[in-house]
Amino acid sequence: MAIRIVRENGDEVLRKKAREVEAVDDKIRELLDDMVETLHAYNGVGLAAPQVGILKRVVVIDLYDDKGPIKLVNPKIVKQKGEQEVEEGCLSFPNQFAKIIRPAEVIIEALNENGKKIKIKGEGLLAQALSHELDHLDGVLFVDKIIPGTLEYVTEEKKEERKKEK
Numbered sequence: 001m002a003i004r005i006v007r008e009n010g011d012e013v014l015r016k017k018a019r020e021v022e023a024v025d026d027k028i029r030e031l032l033d034d035m036v037e038t039l040h041a042y043n044g045v046g047l048a049a050p051q052v053g054i055l056k057r058v059v060v061i062d063l064y065d066d067k068g069p070i071k072l073v074n075p076k077i078v079k080q081k082g083e084q085e086v087e088e089g090c091l092s093f094p095n096q097f098a099k100i101i102r103p104a105e106v107i108i109e110a111l112n113e114n115g116k117k118i119k120i121k122g123e124g125l126l127a128q129a130l131s132h133e134l135d136h137l138d139g140v141l142f143v144d145k146i147i148p149g150t151l152e153y154v155t156e157e158k159k160e161e162r163k164k165e166k
Helices: 026-041 125-137 156-165
Strands: 046-048 058-061 070-081 084-090 093-102 105-111 117-123
Touching: 026 046, 026 058, 026 070, 046 125, 058 125, 070 117, 070 125, 084 125, 093 125, 105 125, 117 125
Parallel strands: none
Antiparallel strands: 046 058, 058 070, 070 105, 084 093, 105 117
16 A cells, blocks of 8 residues: 555646546555545545546545445445535645535445445535545536635644634
8 A cells, every 4th residue: 555645736637537447456446545545644534536646436535433434436426415515625725625515415326446336325524525526536626616705725823723613
């Protein structure tokens, strides 16, 4: 396993549409494992393959709960319901946060790391993370969806203050 470099704002790969994965093989499983390791190294919640420079429809999410990381290949939103206003950031936009409107609930169909079809229902934070990461697969970034006037640049000092408030 390896920690990969996260591509940042301005990298053209972030605006490209990722391609379907033909077969879930050892190479894809290695990518998934590397992405989980990278996600943890950057303290993120989700990571899409284009963020590490790979134009494949592969996503990992970890809510740091007892379920462990979610690894998805060729994920698609098949149903969404409701709306939630959320504060969001992105590993490709370090220290930037803004308010976004995301679905309150989504149902995703995908393949797991063994190539088996799975369905996941996400609500709240999971729905937000799934929507955010699937946008990356189509070259859509969170800054494209921000509620005007809510973008904030957060310094390390501000991050510490926020932690104390929560």
